[in-house]
Amino acid sequence: MVPARRWRGTSGERDFPAQADGATVEFLDIAGLVEGASKGEGLGNKFLGNIRETSAIIHVVRCFDDENVIHVNDKPDPKQDVAVINTELIMADIEQIERKIERLGKQVKGDKKLQPVLDLAQRLKDYMNEGNPASSFDERDTQPYLELDQELRLITAKKVILVANVDEEGLETDNDYVKQLQSIAETQNAEIVKLCAKVEEEMAGISDEERLEFLQSMGAEESGLDQVV
Template sequence: MALKCGIVGLPNVGKSTLFNCLSSAKAQAANFPFCTIEPNVGVITVPDERLTKLAELVHPGRIVPATCEIVDIAGLVKGASKGEGLGNKFLGNIRETDAIIHVLRCFEDENITHVDGTIDPIRDKEIIDTELQLKDLETIESRLAKTEKAAAAGNKDAKIEATVLHAYKEVLEQGKNARIVEFESKDEQDCARNLFLLTSKPVLYVCNVGETDAKSGNAFTKKVEELAKEEGAETMVIAAKTEEDIAELESYEDKQMFLEELGLEESGVNRLIKKAYALLNLETFITAGEMEVKAWTYKKGWKAPQCAGVIHTDFEKGFIRAEVIKYDDYIQYGSEAAVREAGKLAVEGKEYVVQDGDIMHFRFNV
């Protein structure tokens, strides 16, 4: 399951610095706009302590964590929807992502210029929102005339699409994002998904702060949190420059010591990756054997055959049953054999809804 999150924001808010922390790929972090001209792409692992603990019991040949693709998209500016800066290209890059990580500058630093001269994350957020909304309106208006003509001629699919387009148009014209619109019928939901609107994607607002504000945030981050709460969006505070310093430390112990000095239990990068994963409504099931302990990504609510299909389509087609061990039971009893002996291995059929952390073995016949 290929997952892609796009990092967006105005120039000089710390996007590339954050990307550098997230990925082993090193984006150029320079104090001028458009230093990220091609979208930098990094494949990052989703932190999951459960894999390490299982590996200590199973002693596999390798550990394979879940992954997520992060795209560092160059700084958008006012007028991007009309092609200002390098707007059109960047907006196209956002369209290809599953979720948006929107970085907002919440730190003061006279050595790093701001394109609008002052620090105001709410204004910055609205600039980006407006550009994305204008681009979505353009997409909708270009489709409406043709769709309405087909709907008037009696085309059923066109009637559904016209309803969806009008619902989105109304919201976007009010300066709101498409993601607040909810559709009841599956046909409308499918149609909405296939429009790939920029503002329909789930968003995580990342408040980039200085080192001293890494734990508790500041007045800027509080404003962002209030606004995000109204939208029903997620926020988090991260000190990207400090995270970059932590990432350069060689040993795990040194990194932990640095975090403790800041009063943090876990690095901001780990928290961010986990939040991005959750933002897409994703969970993990695990396969554990001598060859490997591996995390597999699936959509929350999926049933056993769908999850089997993540490993191989034949597993889904010929699904017979799933043998399921709860993670806590595996850790408690120490091996699959001991779990079986304790009667804690469950045999589940096609209607079983897989739970995050389930350790699974699929039986199938093709």
């Protein structure tokens, strides 16, 4: 549930009932996406299918050191972690596009009106084979692209929010991991939010006043979760 205090203040001078309910945002926790997921590694195919059903992607990236918390590659590396996920998502989309091109190649023989979609699908495939996401494709506002995306629900066409999961010290100052992620966000035109999962867990269930006091003691004014929603 999006807190009413958030959206009540985003609509200018309009008045809302004191007990107004916030909008509802549903989060799907899709863990376990590893290198090779697009080829079925781990539970890759299942997770990739779940991602296609979402409206946006929130990519939580570890940005702290702790020898007691295992990392799949032994040590946090935001640049590598993001690159692995992006590559798998791009490859998954390319596979979908290739299948569509094959179908269109047969269908266009009986329906020439499908030729623009087929041509665009080929251009999009070539573009993504260079390591680019669909979200930066120049023709994404054209009718052939919209028709293609409506059917395929391209993963890399979705809005992305990068979440830097830091330790408590990282809430006050940006460590090198966070700076790496900020640089990545700029190149990908993605939004970035910083939060501490441990702190978010500790704040669960306390009042707004207590939350604010707790956050201020940590050098923050708003929780990372509130920023995300």
